[in-house]
Amino acid sequence: MGDETVAHFLLGEKFTALSGSVYGGLVASLLDCHGTGSAAAFACVAENIDLENTEIIPVRCVTASLKIDFKAPTTMGTELELIGKLRSIEGRKIWVDMTLSAGDILCATGEIFSVHHIPHHPFFL
């Protein structure tokens, strides 16, 4: 893990929208989860926090803004691949660019602006 994160999902049929295609809200949810998780991982790397050390409380991020562009129907029955790339970190603010693909097909792109969540502080800027 440097400045890129990868996740794979195979979705069940209950997430179908139009016949044979994944529900768009689920695509948004996957991009939200992968985005905040990636932002937290990138923040750990930037702060030299060892991701393998489970005794350290990990960084947790919340979403401030999420943009999704749907490029093609997301086919059911194909393993989905999510890739997150760090765009920039400025203090508690982290921006990540994402893609969601089914095989060779680029189904959606996502941009997330995530904020390092400090417990007992207001969530948002």
Place this chain on the structure above:
Amino acid sequence: MGDETVAHFLLGEKFTALSGSVYGGLVASLLDCHGTGSAAAFACVAENIDLENTEIIPVRCVTASLKIDFKAPTTMGTELELIGKLRSIEGRKIWVDMTLSAGDILCATGEIFSVHHIPHHPFFL
């Protein structure tokens, strides 16, 4: 129904993210659903389709792009109100602006670019 749509939701606890707050992916899903539904309703009004006539196949829309700005944590246990306002229609393209509120608190805003889906044609432009 003229150029505004309203929907209400009361969510169960399984949609909790951080303690007491609704999961962001669910907020995105609600805005996606309300956005495409609103776009379809606005398209019907624009085309003088009677929404009460169930013998006519209604317009169905798919999401091309969705942007969500999270303004405050969405509190669990409070009925949520979604409001959609028509921004513009150009042929098959429909833009809708949305808000998601819990009581007096504006929790999120959304912008959707939706496309009138023609069956057996490619989904996207």
